[in-house]
Amino acid sequence: MQPAGIRSANAARPTSLPDLNADLGLGGAVAEGSAERFLNRDGTFNVQRQHTGLQGVNLYGELLTVSWGRFFLLMALAYMLLNAGFAALYNALGSSALSEMPAPGLQRFLACFFFSVQTFGTIGFGHIYPRSVAADWVVTGEAFVGLLGVALATGILFARFSRPSHRMLFSESAVIAPYQGGQALMFRVMNGHRTQLIDLSAEVTFSHFEEIMVEGLPGAGAELRRVRRFYPLALERSRVTFFPTSWTIVHPILPDSPLWEQTGELLEADDAELLVVLRATDDASQQSIHARSSYKASEMVWNARFRPIHSKDNAGHLRVDVARLSHIERVTGKNAAP
Template sequence: MSASGAEPPARPAAPDLNADLGLGGAVAQSSGERFLNRDGSFNVERRQVGLQGINVYGELLTVGWGRFFVLMAAAYLGLNAVFAAAYDVMGPSALSAMPGHGLARFLACFFFSVQTFGTIGFGHVYPASLAANLMVTVEAFVGLLGVALATGLLFARFSRPTHRLRFSERAVIAPYQDGQALMFRVTNAHRTQLVDLSAEVTFSHFEQASEPGGRTRRFYPLALERHRVTFFPTSWTIVHALVPGSPLWGQTPQSLAAGEAELLVVLRATDDASHGQIHARTSYRADELRWNARFRPMHRTDEAGHLWVDLSRLSDTEPVPAPAADRPGQ
């Protein structure tokens, strides 16, 4: 207690040097852009990595389905075009019952390649020279490898654990017990179930450094009301109480904006269907916090008494009265 009888303001917890989530000093001290986009992607590019940065397998696993099938079709048509050109170069005597020259011959060679590549073999065209037979042998081998690779990629894409964890568009500063708390919601938009869901929330902002006019970014892990849930059938409101000692204690919308504050969120869970580990990331900046508001209920009950969750209300909020200390004249 001070001499006036009032308690001195509580000091926030010391920053955790390991709480920057691996962003690194250069990224941490940058300003102007958020660390994490709302979809969990990073605002950092890697340039001049050279050919060693190419990961065809990784790209084919993570690219969208539409682009994946376009790339597979392009590879398939490209390989057949290469073999068709090889048959065409061998001359009219390489394959039986073929046009002598021009586009018609190339197309006939192309469709023969398609039949060979897919081991279809209609039989009306066959290799008539040693060179053509050797080329058919090579193409059959390449076709076997191509089918095996395409099958493996499809299986890997289907078996790869994915998620549709949806975060509320905004976080709120809402009433909580006798004070306030930071809250945001998350729900599972997949029909599969998630278990052992854990959350990690880090508060980051610029603080004044010791040198005049200098600023340094600090990271503070936030203590959550509950950092882990075993079952996740509906939704989860993640809560950090604003109490003395919290890095958010005494903060205002203006101070958070001036410090370029950002809340970094990392969620981990196990997919009950595939038993694979999934990860989800997002962040909230100062302008994505809604003060003196609370989330509207998402849960409904039908006429038969069954509970259901309205995912369209994930981000719905409503205003609440500001705490007495924040009201004019109090």
């Protein structure tokens, strides 16, 4: 008797080890050893890199991808630290460095700090000014740093605004629904921005564990091993030119599909995951965007289909209800899976 999840065709045919590593770039250790999903629903990967050191820090990339709240917080922190550093220099030059210097202590440091802010921002109120050559040199250095800082902050801010962005919405669940006398795997996507997307393409990969016969070392013969395999799914339509409403992506479950004769229990036992990559062009900026997501076996609903999402108003204009993107209904009848 075969254990659950074994495919007899694969078990009868020994498979060489190099073929087992033909994944999506996740690596054999990640593919076979991970107990988590590969892709989170927001498209991020469940892989953490350790001991990269300072050389692994890409400050420009971090500033481009960090959230807006953290970005402004980092900019404010850098601004305060720069001014505090120059304030410490002015304070260290003594009471003769600047005019109207208070007595040593917190008041003097604050006076130096706010003078640094005026210099950094080229405000120049005029009631405090440098009175020594050393202070003039510090002011010169701060003015130069201020020019560079403003240029860098402006450049990063512009780069953040000009980055291609998207709000691709995925249905909360994928469904196994009746389709042309059989069944099909379906999930729904929608553009959550008011800008238009064109030339949208989809790539869907099915991943799960299989127990297959694998050729071992010379003389050791074949052995039964549980390995993760990746199968690109053939879609009813893999590309749409226009994307003004929503798109239900359909994979017909035919005899050559890896989902043929599968059940929800088998997919759960085999740790199945559906990996989705979407690519499109933003019509406003003409920039390419991409979105990723995934569905685990527990997020695939059997014998269900999506409810209608389109309607028309009194004037006959087509409307799409974003709130109904994930609404499904159960299906019964001869096409329902047992």
